[in-house]
């Protein structure tokens with residue numbers, strides 16, 4: 030039987046006492062005639078259908094462990110300061126919160142005034158970005174995705190580049206345009222490949238896609254010039270989120286010779302608001318795929334861990350009521366682990382900072398039903414998907430994309446909630 | 461004749477009253493036995509061999525124009541808030557500072573106490589990064605550099621990719637590892653291409669290079685989803701700095717298929733501490749190269765402006781006393797202007813923020829003596845450079861690289877100072 034909270038948590042909830050994911054929220058503005066106040070962002074933890082306001086808990090002096098009792102880390106508009114403290118502080122916070130919310134503890138349970146101040150119905154809060162993102166890196170760690178992209182763009186001969194089995198390939202992404210789940214996605218404009226001798230296409234992208242990814246959120250990080258040893262990489266990862274690396278395939282294909290993706294990606298990247306900690310994911314740890322060839326020593330780890338996190342993508346077509354499942358994949362399919370990604374990222378001395386986002390790359394599986402983006406699912410629009418009677422090759426205006434991910438325990442779940450975004454039409458231009 | 465300051469400015473100085481570049485500094489710590497204080501970073505302006513402390517000027521109430529009189533923008537550890545205010549505030553600040561430092565004004569000149577507090581010898585300050593960099597983008601705007609790189613890596617047939625003449629190609633860079641001039645550069649470790657069937661090379665890079673670039677520092681920027689019209693792009697650029705995009709060519713070549721440069725660049729990027737404003741550069745504006753084919757409307761501007769900024773790279777080999785000039789180039793050679801770069805960057809709705817850095821890409825000229833990196837100068841180590849008797853193909857430990865750039869007016873200069881870095885040996889590893 031799972032842990033029991035004094036708060037009623039449905040067995041289907043993503044957020045039981047075993048999970049306790051961290052986010053940043055603000056109470057929704059109560060409209061008053063005279064003073065429309067906007068509440069300050071503050072850290073919170075999800076429990077069932079409630080959010081526990083950690084700034085209130087901290088101000089009440091309930092973080093009384095040695096590492097957190099004098100910390101201001103929960104009186105901040107982001108989790109960055111908490112992330113910087115590292116795993117011992119994270120464990121202390123988790124123990125404190127799990128005890129406070131437990132049915133066996135009276136501190137919060139029997140203090141009606143504190144309960145009212147600190148526990149807010151999820152519907153009454155607005156979720157914000159959980160971290161200030163200094164840098165965002167996107168990896169390319171699914172072998173199936175790599176093989177499919179290679180085949181589509183460069184043909185079936187050696188679709189996986191030679192370097193891919195030796196290092197986790199990655200590129201720098203755009204930090205400024207990372208947005209939280211629920212933010213609308215404006216269809217980007219840009220250039221596409223010219224036909225014949227005419228100038229390049231210019232206009233709204235005709236190939237708007239999602240990419241099913243997850244991302245590691247970096248903890249303490251490292252100084253410039255120092256590398257993080259792979260056996261210590263785990264302690265630099267706070268937790269995971271869902272990530273949608275929205276992609277404009279026509280813009281991307283035309284611009285990215287020879288320096289890689291740029292405007293085809295930088296218009297928006299969506300992450301889920303709740304960071305699920307590695308502590309909460311521990312029961313779902315599993316062996317990562319065997320690697321052949323064996324990686325270089327700096328990428329070799331004693332135990333290669335992935336997590337068994339079933340993932341789903343649903344698309345709700347414009348004007349329709351129902352969302353259709355378009356793919357089912359799993360985080361455990363990744364060839365390069367998040368600890369390998371992090372060790373590789375710092376091997377040249379590059380400094381990671383608290384709150385940095387390391388995207389896994391599109392997580393595709395081996396089957397037709399487990400491909401992580403429309404490019405693969407429709408084979409670059411050669412086929413169409415049937416969404417409950419509506420046909421799609423790429424995304425159309427008004428379509429909504431919904432990611433979800435959830436680990437199944439014996440009698441409880443550890444879930445990520447959803448990561449959603451609705452496509453809005455491109456803005457018009459005069460010139 | 462140039463403008464005259466009451467401060468003695470040598471005719472060779474990069475920083476006369478016509479320049480007034482902005483930076484962030486802190487007074488050097490005076491060692492005291494009891495309390496080693498570290499002074500707070502604050503904005504300053506260079507004048508001759510002095511730095512004017514803008515936090516002192518602001519606190520004295522001397523920024524009395526309508527836009528700045530109540531602003532806290534000079535009581536900050538970075539210039540970001542000032543950059544956000546936009547060109548009208550920048551012009552007001554420039555007029556105020558130019559007047560205060562002028563021989564014709566008595567306010568500062570005749571206030572010995574304020575002079576002493578606000579004017580610090582450059583030798584007594586430590587220069588810091590002038591901005592907090594949210595995102596760093598590196599463009600690829602020199603046709604000569606593009607052609608040479610293409611020839612070296614892909615052969616002499618069509619060395620310039622087809623897209624290059626239609627858009628300013630770029631990639632996202634790493635913001636965290638941007639450092640200020642004078643910071644030592646630790647030789648990065650990483651993987652290089654394997655030979656035959658052996659595993660990839662791993663160790664310190666054997667092909668450490670510099671890249672002679674400049675960078676535009678972004679002002680107000682734009683909201684996510686909105687583009688900046690090219691005719692308004694100028695007002696979003698505060699000024700320019702020198703930028704050294706240190707590159708490990710072996711790491712870069714092996715890792716960058718298919719997503720572009722990553723660890724071959726992210727170990728360090730150096731910028732000069734002084735941002736020279738577009739106002740100061742105005743007398744050196746010149747026509748940018750004609751473009752054929754004509755760019756798409758969103759990249760077409762009424763007047764295409766570059767600036768005539770002669771640039772030089774010197775290398776001081778390890779153990780030697782003298783630095784040798786290895787290249788002479790010029791900012792005015794760039795095919796894509798900084799306003800085109802900025803308009804392109806936002807055409808997909810990507811948001812720019814104050815303090816963002818837009819690197820131009822390596823600025824190579826048409827001649828052997830004007831190539832902007834060692835890759836080109838030594839044709840990927842096929843040749844060697846003779847540095848006053850010392851031979852170099854790529855950089856060796858202990859080498860120091862010095863960039864400088866300076867516009868020549870009738871009887872004054874508007875210069876950038878230097879952008880320097882010394883190469884330190886790679887850190888060793890146990891595994």
Ligand SMILES: [Ca+2]
Nearest residue numbers: 240274390391
């Ligand atoms: Ca991706």
Ligand SMILES: [Ca+2]
Nearest residue numbers: 671705821822
């Ligand atoms: Ca570059």
Ligand SMILES: [Mg+2]
Nearest residue numbers: 274294297298
């Ligand atoms: Mg993206």
Ligand SMILES: [Mg+2]
Nearest residue numbers: 705725728729
């Ligand atoms: Mg760099």
Ligand code: NI
Nearest residue numbers: 164204595635
């Ligand atoms: Ni960044």
